[in-house]
Amino acid sequence: ERTEMFRRLCGRKKAACLLGGGIYALFAAFGWQAEHNGGCNPVLALGIAAVLLLPAAEMLAWLFEKSEAGKRSCDEKPFRTGRAYAFILACYVPMLLITFPGSFAYDVPYQLRQVVTGQYSTHHPLLHTLLLGGLLQLGRHLGDINIGAALYTGLQMVLLAGCFALTCASVARQCGARAGRRAAVFFALYPLHMMMAVNATKDVLFSGCFALTVALLCELTEKPTARRTAAVALCGALAAMMRNNMAYAAIVWLVLWLPAMRKKGKAAAIAMALALVLGLGGNAMLKAATHAVDGDMSEMLSVPIQQMARARLLESEKLTEEEKTAIDALMPDEAWRLYDPTISDPVKFEFDTKTFRSNVGYYGGIWLSVGAKCPNVYLDALLMQTYSFFYPYSRYGVSGYYLQMGMSEAYDESWCGFAPPSSRSFFPRVLASLSWRFGAQGAMQIPVIGWIFNMGLIVWTLFFFVLREMYVGRWKRFCVFLLPVLLWGTFLLGPVMAGRYIYPFVCVLPAAAGKPMSGECKKHE
DSSP: OHHHHHHTSOHHHHHHHHHHHHHHHHHHHHHHHHHHHSSOOHHHHHHHHHHHHHHHHHHHHHHHHHHHOSOOOOOSSOOOHHHHHHHHHHHHHHHHHHHTTOBBOTTHHHHHHHHHHOOOBTTSOHHHHHHHHHHHHHHHHTTOHHHHHHHHHHHHHHHHHHHHHHHHHHHHHHHOHHHHHHHHHHHHHSHHHHHHHTBOSHHHHHHHHHHHHHHHHHHHHHSOOHHHHHHHHHHHHHHHHHOHHHHHHHHHHHHHHHHHHGGGGHHHHHHHHHHHHHHHHHHHHHHHHHTOBOOOGGGGGHHHHHHHHHHHHHOGGGSOHHHHHHHHHHSTTTGGGGOBTTBSHHHHTTOOHHHHHHTHHHHHHHHHHHHHHOHHHHHHHHHHHHGGGTSOOSSOOOSSOSSOOSBOOOOOTTTOOSOOOOOOOSSHHHHHHHIIIIIITTTTTSTTGGGGGOHHHHHHHHHHHHHHHHHHTOHHHHHHTHHHHHHHHHHTTSSBOOHHHHHHHHHTHHHHHOOOOOHHHHHHO
């Protein structure tokens, strides 16, 4: 039945299904090999993908039809943004009590050190560093740094709930009040939102701003107004100031958007260009004001670092003495022996960026020459570091927590002459249980439930909604949702795949899942 239905599809719909089927088949074939074999056989993986292509395309066609089937009645009840905001915020309060004054792990000590010492770096977003460090310092001046920690967590919860409520309002204007209410329920009750709302990492506010930017951008393409243009520019600028990934994705998106939409997408192009100017300009002003030094570029080199380390460790006999000497210079004291397939941090922390910068062309040539001799090693290094971001794994296989909770202990006495933030949890046993059951493994040890946090499954779901827009022929929405796809591409070049990196794509799901109202319903609403 599905095969016959697929044959009757028009060219555009078949193309969308075949494109999606190819993507899913490749992800499944290479991802399965990476998870179960620790590497891949490219020929076998391509063969398996070829076999899976048509069944995957037919299944997508069936799912697209089911997703679009049925007439929707117009909603009689209007969407209330204020009520949605209050509901979302209230649902985050229990997690605040469990983690009080919040979860201050990840990069918090390094960001606080910058504020305390006055020696700033662009390695972390300056806007977030100043906000976080400033409130912690305020707490110190008030007599207890935990007061500042609680103030930061409370402010983050308020801002995040506001971004989500406004995103729901945008979804409601486009897809109906019922869709807006469903989005509010998702933002309020999906557990990852509760845990991220109290987590002091840049990814939280970035994700809220990014979701709102995408939702408003969809609106802007249908009803261009100066107010919406300004809103998209402001939200996009804040997202760009929180993560450079946003700027990279937005630049590529603009290059693709302009020839595709031309005059029809003029307002969206202006809004995104303004977002880039404001975001990059804002970061430049903060850098000048704080006299911040440039961050270590090793973060951008995570994939090449992993590839060279793996080749040096596993295929040393294939390398020339010059190649081995060059890698040893970049990774002093045989740091390549620290290679971990799923996270670049062990080798990256020892990577000699100064040596690399001294002769980028030479060391870039070494990377290429080693890759020519060890292509499978390079491919395996890339797959092992990224497969959890494109394949619905059956176990969380990353070295490191899915989501860090609680307090970091990475404080240095040379600058930290005071008591750092400490846990004052009202429910310490619940916090300990969550840290193990969810934080460590993303709840993968819990049957069925663990799958709703599976990073690969979340990405597959996002791709389904994006391809559905192509299938139906909603080209403006399809092009808008290329932005999160491009953002996803930048994350594949990062140091590790973990829960906080998937968060922007979780937040954008309600906007992607909504279906625009018919003209009749729009008039009614």
